[in-house]
Amino acid sequence: MIKGFWFFLCIFLGLPASVSAEEIGSVSTVFKMLGPNHKIVIEAFDDPDISGVSCWLARAKTGGISGGLGLAEDPSDGSIACRQVGKITLPSDLEDGEKVFNKRTSLVFKSLQVVRFYDERRHTLIYLVYSDKVIEGSPKNSISVVPIQNNF
DSSP states (O other), rough: OOOHHHHHHHHHHOOOOOOOOEEEEEEEEEOOSOOEEEEEEEEEEEOSSTTTTEEEEEEEEOHHHHTTTTTTTTOSSSSEEEEESSSSOOOOOOTTTTEEEEOOOOOEEEEEEEEEEETTTEEEEEEEEEEEEESSOSSOOOEEEEEOOOOO
């Protein structure tokens, strides 16, 4: 009974995320007397399906008591930079719009996602970061392109 509860709780909360990110650093943007400060966090992750591509994501993180407890909703702002860091081999089953990263930004309903597209004509990978909710997403977005140059 207890195992079933935790299983459904994890599915309901969307755990685990597609890829885990490594926190590189952060800067405080607003001082909070109680709880952690509001901040901008920089995280890095590697594309799970295409070796040789790494991305760095900057996003706002809500502080205060509710933020420290994981109850606050983070803003929809995010910025991304992706680079070729090694030889790239494209898989044969590459799909446009495939989710490569997902970060929960509220207790239940909101997440920050990174999806990948491939521009075959220009031989370029495109990474798009955006925020969505169960009902409605945000038009705020950012892209990064990785021209594939296999001279590593």
